Amino acid sequence: MIKLQGISKKYGGKCVLDQVTLELPKGKIIGLVGENGSGKSTVLKVIAGLLTPDEGRATYNGEPITRNIAAHLAYMSDTDEFYLYFKVGQLFDYYASQFEDFDLIKAKEIAQFLNISLDTRMKNLSKGNRGRVKIAVTLGREADYYLLDEPFSGLDPMVREDIAKGLIRFTDPERQTVLMSTHEIKEVEPLLDEIIVLRQGKIIAMEPIDEIRDMYGMDATSWMVSLFKEKA
Amino acid sequence: MSIEFSPDKPIYQQLIDRIMGDIIRGNLKSGEKLPSVREYAVEAGVNANTMQRVYKELEQMEITETRRGQGSFVTENEERIAALRHEMKEQLVTTFLQSVEAFGFTRDEMVKVLMERSGSDD
The missing domain is CATH 1.10.10.10 (Winged helix-like DNA-binding domain superfamily/Winged helix DNA-binding domain)
Incomplete structure (x- = not known):
């Protein structure tokens, strides 16, 4: 279980995260939403052990989170940072050499599911196919947690749908947790169990998706708009 | 899809x-x-x-x-499926009647329109 307690982070005097407290239950797909600059990426980086908070405690199974959490957690950044001369298959081998939990057979199955050829060099792939490869190497790991920073951003609808289906097909809700930041709330809503709303570095709501529809009779997008008005 | x-x-x-x-x-x-x-x-x-x-x-x-x-x-269980069909019809009619009443139409008026419709489809 991952827990954040009273996490704050400042960049150059500007408060990016302000007393964030959060528990990530096991076996859920959770969406992290909020405007640009609300702190979504920073939350993910703190959980991934890539950023040390100024205040508060971030723990994984009771132990303070460090870079070593990478052994149990697969983090997918929102940037393209692959060696362009690698073929897809070589990239898979590289991941297998870096991560003990990387399952080459699973990764190849994902590649097949997403129609990616293992013999193509990264530099020759379209942006959409690089997006597919990125999710394939991330889900190729058998991690406890998958942290995805804007997995759908800047990709066309076909690719977004493939990535969404890959997520459903290749994660196990019995034992794996997915936390993803996103702007595409409408599209991502059917994938989610829960949604966390960030605003100016604070968590203003965390709700199960079905309860939003049950209680308020509206989808997550309209709910979020009304939440912002209410808390303005 | x-x-x-x-x-x-x-x-x-x-x-x-x-x-x-x-x-x-x-x-x-x-x-x-x-x-x-x-x-x-x-x-x-x-x-x-x-x-x-x-x-x-x-x-x-x-x-x-x-x-x-x-x-x-x-x-x-065919009976269960028959019951399901019946429940669904009831549900549709309930929703329909709620709208009808919201507009202040009478049921007889609506039945007349339904009859005309089903006649014209033949």
Whole structure:
């Protein structure tokens, strides 16, 4: 279980995260939403052990989170940072050499599911196919947690749908947790169990998706708009 | 293709309606095997936990049954399916009548329009 307690982070005097407290239950797909600059990426980086908070405690199974959490957690950044001369298959081998939990057979199955050829060099792939490869190497790991920073951003609808289906097909809700930041709330809503709303570095709501529809009779997008008005 | 959901109802409820619709229309036959939870979740583009809930509720309504190690099947109980058809008609009529009353039309007026419609379709 991952827990954040009273996490704050400042960049150059500007408060990016302000007393964030959060528990990530096991076996859920959770969406992290909020405007640009609300702190979504920073939350993910703190959980991934890539950023040390100024205040508060971030723990994984009771132990303070460090870079070593990478052994149990697969983090997918929102940037393209692959060696362009690698073929897809070589990239898979590289991941297998870096991560003990990387399952080459699973990764190849994902590649097949997403129609990616293992013999193509990264530099020759379209942006959409690089997006597919990125999710394939991330889900190729058998991690406890998958942290995805804007997995759908800047990709066309076909690719977004493939990535969404890959997520459903290749994660196990019995034992794996997915936390993803996103702007595409409408599209991502059917994938989610829960949604966390960030605003100016604070968590203003965390709700199960079905309860939003049950209680308020509206989808997550309209709910979020009304939440912002209410808390303005 | 992933399913488009309407915003005013929980997604699991819309999936239950969809499967019940398939049974009523006969797209899913009595005794037919349903896809696995995971397969159907991928096809519909929804969370596997949501689909698990859908299957569980359909089973509780005795519209489907789970056979150990084999998966979920549409019930072979024809009476249950007949009852489902009846419930759905009742539900549609209730919704319809609510709208009719909201506009202040009488039931007789509406029955007359329905009769004309069904006559003109022949």
